[in-house]
Amino acid sequence: AQRVTQPEKLLSVFKGAPVELKCNYSYSGSPELFWYVQYSRQRLQLLLRHISRESIKGFTADLNKGETSFHLKKPFAQEEDSAMYYCAPRGRLAFGKGNQVVVIP
Amino acid sequence: GAGVSQSPRYKVAKRGQDVALRCDPISGHVSLFWYQQALGQGPEFLTYFQNEAQLDKSGLPSDRFFAERPEGSVSTLKIQRTQQEDSAVYLCASSTWGNSGANVLTFGAGSRLTVL
Secondary structure, three states: OOEEEOOOOEEEEEOOOOEEEOOEEEOOOOOOEEEEEEOOOOOOEEEEEHHHOOOEOOEEEOOEOOOOEOOEEEOOOOHHHOEEEEEEEOOOOOOOOOEEEEEEO | OOOOEEEOOEEEEOOOOOEEEEEEOOOOOOEEEEEEEOOOOOOEEEEEEEOOEEEEOOOOOOOOEEEEOOOOOOEEEEEOOOOHHHOEEEEEEEEOOOOOOOOOOEEOOOEEEEEO
């Protein structure tokens, strides 16, 4: 079964501080992972996927097979980053419970 | 249309009523997913279609839940004899499915069901 775990429900950070959202996975086969984001009153949308190895809105995520992790990072949080973030594997996209990020001005 | 369209956006039902929720995916998208998102929770998988075939319905919580996609485009999620625990936002998402598609989902705005 493809599972992801996001251990922290709520993360509060000050504007300009680094933010890291943890995601660990248990996966049979080659993992393929995504981060989705849901801003207030907006649709759930793709933030980034590990195969593209790109930075979106300053966020990056590296797949670490040794640690079975796909943590999401941003060096300097902005107020507009306040949202719910979900880690998900490919397939049925069994979403984790999500991280609520609150950026304090 | 340009995106995934869901209707109705809001539905209030009395306990025991049947409801039907509609999803119009992006034209040409092969895969269609339904999720249930309770307040404060992440989306929970309900069912998945590839074209008209329902390949996975393991997430449907009971036999009161039924989904169809008869022509491989529009899908309907039907809930019979609604219960209060069915109150949630029901999300529909669609995607292409190809070697490079990587199962990126485009979500609708959701249908918020409140069962009184």
